[in-house]
Amino acid sequence: MPTASTIKLIVLAELYRQAEAGGVRLDDPLAIDPDDRRGGSGILKDLSPDLHITVRDHAILMTALSDNTSTAVLVRLLGLARILQSAREWGMTDTSATFRSGAMREYATSTPRDIVRLLTLIATDAIISAAACAAMRDILVTQQYHDQIGRYLPFNPYARSGYAHPGPVIVRSKSGFSGPGGVRVDAGIVELPNDVRYVLCVMTEGSNDHLYQPEHDGATLNGRLSRLIFDAWWPESIPVPTE
Numbered sequence: 001m002p003t004a005s006t007i008k009l010i011v012l013a014e015l016y017r018q019a020e021a022g023g024v025r026l027d028d029p030l031a032i033d034p035d036d037r038r039g040g041s042g043i044l045k046d047l048s049p050d051l052h053i054t055v056r057d058h059a060i061l062m063t064a065l066s067d068n069t070s071t072a073v074l075v076r077l078l079g080l081a082r083i084l085q086s087a088r089e090w091g092m093t094d095t096s097a098t099f100r101s102g103a104m105r106e107y108a109t110s111t112p113r114d115i116v117r118l119l120t121l122i123a124t125d126a127i128i129s130a131a132a133c134a135a136m137r138d139i140l141v142t143q144q145y146h147d148q149i150g151r152y153l154p155f156n157p158y159a160r161s162g163y164a165h166p167g168p169v170i171v172r173s174k175s176g177f178s179g180p181g182g183v184r185v186d187a188g189i190v191e192l193p194n195d196v197r198y199v200l201c202v203m204t205e206g207s208n209d210h211l212y213q214p215e216h217d218g219a220t221l222n223g224r225l226s227r228l229i230f231d232a233w234w235p236e237s238i239p240v241p242t243e
Contacts, residue, residue, distance in 0.1 A: 004176025042067030151223030182207025
């Protein structure tokens with residue numbers, strides 16, 4: 001399936017793999033080349049072209065706002081071939097990406113199984129290191145698009161202080177969307193009381209709605225699927241919060 005921006009999860013994971021190996025310093029400032037600037041989602045396209053922010057800041061913008069310019073900066077820094085090689089090493093055998101503008105299936109494709117595998121590794125400290133996994137989970141909680149997995153959940157994305165969220169429902173996710181192709185994708189780690197955690201990835205394409213409205217049928221469908229999974233995993237001994 002086309003992943004849209006959910007494919008940026010492999011960029012985030014490769015960034016922390018290279019940082020752990022000493023090849024990249026997360027606190028180093030990173031210039032934006034003219035060829036890095038992209039349209040679509042994000043904020044850097046509207047800011048000063050000579051802005052320098054850190055490597056970590058680019059990772060946060062790539063995740064929180066799905067910034068396409070930050071994504072291009074990081075892909076250039078890390079190397080596309082190395083990103084894809086790592087994805088294969090992590091068991092994502094059906095994942096490919098070019099990160100080039102154009103048709104969604106040319107930009108990136110994957111399967112829910114592949115993406116769930118990567119997020120499971122991150123959720124269980126089973127990739128790179130426990131510290132790297134914790135840092136990636138921190139970044140995933142910054143996402144500001146919650147019209148899919150978080151749509152019908154009692155999750156308040158504004159309740160957090162820094163990376164710390166009080167719960168009782170926490171969503172750490174990375175969504176993707178595109179008008180052409182009617183694509184909506186979201187993948188994340190959902191944390192509930194009693195140490196309950198689960199990982200999911202929901203993917204749709206082919207909607208006749210090629211706009212970006214909140215009530216897009218792919219987004220609402222993915223939201224309903226997410227709620228069904230939430231209801232199945234919520235601890236029976238605790239009342240479900242209403243807000």
